Amino acid sequence: MSDIAVSSPLIALRGVSKRYGSGASELMALKAIDLNITAGEFVAIMGPSGSGKSTAMNILGCLDTPTSGEYLFRGVHVEPLSRDQRARLRRRYLGFVFQGFNLLARTSAQENVELPLLYRGDGASGRAKAASQALSDVGLAGWEHHTPAELSGGQQQRVAIARAIVTQPAVVLADEPTGNLDTQRSHEIMGLLVALNRDHGITVLMVTHEPDMAAYAHRMVHFVDGSIAKDVVNANPTTVAPELTAVEST
16 A cells, blocks of 8 residues: 555545345445545444445445445555455454454454454464553453453453454444443443544544444444435544553453
8 A cells, every 4th residue: 555645535435336236126225425534533434224334334344345436545446456455455454343242252362362463474472462462452451361251241342452453453443343232331442442543543433323422433424325414523522531451340
């Protein structure tokens, strides 16, 4: 990826459409959407089921490709890239956090966090050091050898976030990251994402249907019927974040 001017968007979607099926069964999941994301933003992507928000997130995460339109990442066109090229882009620049945590059950927190580095081909000592630092960054220093079954839901999501940031990505894409958590743990996770965005400069794109979670974002992009219905700046985002060391004890 080449360097670009600071004023250029990190991510740009230009007239992006996504069609599934054909004929009578055709579904236009996205309809010529335009969206710019600047480096360092925290953007909440919202909308009802079937609105196109998940399709947009899959395209942004290079997990799917548009039927038409352009996707530029750091000024480089993504839509003509091969599957392997998109995979390399994901490994280098993107981190993912899912609602269901997606941790390996019989594997320690340390080993779960090391996985992206293992896939990238990093050496054992480098993986261990980076994973330990990422766990410390999310407030889980000392929990490296615990398996998911020995961790609370909030702690499991912290491990998932550590796994997402261990490669030092430019962007973290979080799909309903608080969907499986209670209110207190949800706000702890949001505070953590705010801190990572603020202190590490990581761009955060988050799908959520919860207005109180979206309130932490700088922008709220609302999808309806495959189109962007509203893209608004949040003038007063929620900023109160718990200390990263204040991890729940169970």
